[in-house]
Amino acid sequence: MPNKFFLENYPLYSKANTDWMNSFNNIKLNKLPKPAIHMHCDVCASEQTFNVENDYEESEGNYNIEGKIIRAKYICSSCAKGERLFIVRLFNRIEKTTDSKGGEVEYTYVSMEKIGQYPSWNIQMDSELEKMLGKHSDYYKKGLTCESQSYGIGAYAYFRRITEDIIDELINSIFDLVEGEEKKEEYRTALKKVKETKITEKKIDVVKDLLPVSLQTEGINPLKALHSALSAGLHGKTDEECMEQAEIIRSILVFLVNQTMKTKEEKKKFTSGIKKLLSK
Ligand SMILES: [Zn+2]
Structure with a gap:
């Protein structure tokens, strides 16, 4: 999953843009990054590092990322019990620019949004x-x-x-x-x-x-x-x-x-x- 900040801080249904170019449907789910995140562990009752334990599944030969859903299960690295689960929807984003001859060119990038998170987005206060x-x-x-x-x-x-x-x-x-x-x-x-x-x-x-x-x-x-x-x-x-x-x-x-x-x-x-x- 792309981005630590996105996972830790973004609320549900808030769209995040990545700079992964996907003009040729070349982005593959199992190649997506899996950054460690720092969040509160309910078991440890403190801030801990969590790592992804699962693969992002992908059916063979189908590389169109539009509408794909990723499930990322994170486990606390300290107690190996605390869990954080994210469900993320990926979709294409088209950006238009002009080339050197003034013609319009379209590039496709990947964007994403969380559509589920457990435990729910943290409204615990410091x-x-x-x-x-x-x-x-x-x-x-x-x-x-x-x-x-x-x-x-x-x-x-x-x-x-x-x-x-x-x-x-x-x-x-x-x-x-x-x-x-x-x-x-x-x-x-x-x-x-x-x-x-x-x-x-x-x-x-x-x-x-x-x-x-x-x-x-x-x-x-x-x-x-x-x-x-x-x-x-x-x-x-x-x-x-x-x-x-x-x-x-x-x-x-x-x-x-x-x-x-x-x-x-x-x-x-x-x-x-x-x-x-x-x-x-
Ligand atoms: Zn823990």
Whole structure:
């Protein structure tokens, strides 16, 4: 099966495109990749690696992938008992481009969607996140439920609402991670401006360029990404378009909340470790 991210994260009936070209019906089921995945194992009660144990069957001589169904049974590599089952439908996707002479050319690629998954798509929450979200965690679960049904508009609305509810707390807690007196002073001034507005996008706009490096990842500033996902809005958008933005908002919230907590925790441990050493 193609893609680890697809298996771990995609809800049912959400279409994923691959770059496997299938213009000559050359894609064979038994040649498809079988990546290991990392998911929660109910038996181990923790995150584990799962591997596929079955072959993707194929009737001899029939290579047309359109409408083919793959069943992939994954087994936990730690306890060899925990199971994850995926049923995936494959279908062709036609893409048109123009060639060097300006003529139209069609290429066929493979796309897929999950049509079944057991245990059902995970709407279990990360415990750290549940702690920080507190009373808002209900909305988070509802957002995940919408996502699992590909109701992008609903998911977007719930994740946006959570952002609005926790933005002040989040921005305040980021302050603790700002390094250096000069930067802290800059952030303090920004915090005053944040209090002057009720609009979430404006609050984020004020602090987004002051985000500490410890909260940036691979050159991405999550606050900037959050800002643009929120600004995109719901208006006139399809479920599919909203779903993309909803996923961005959710993953940024999870990242920021976890990262802020983790960094604070590490700082605390470091300080108390140093104190212990010094008191010896
Ligand atoms: Zn296990």
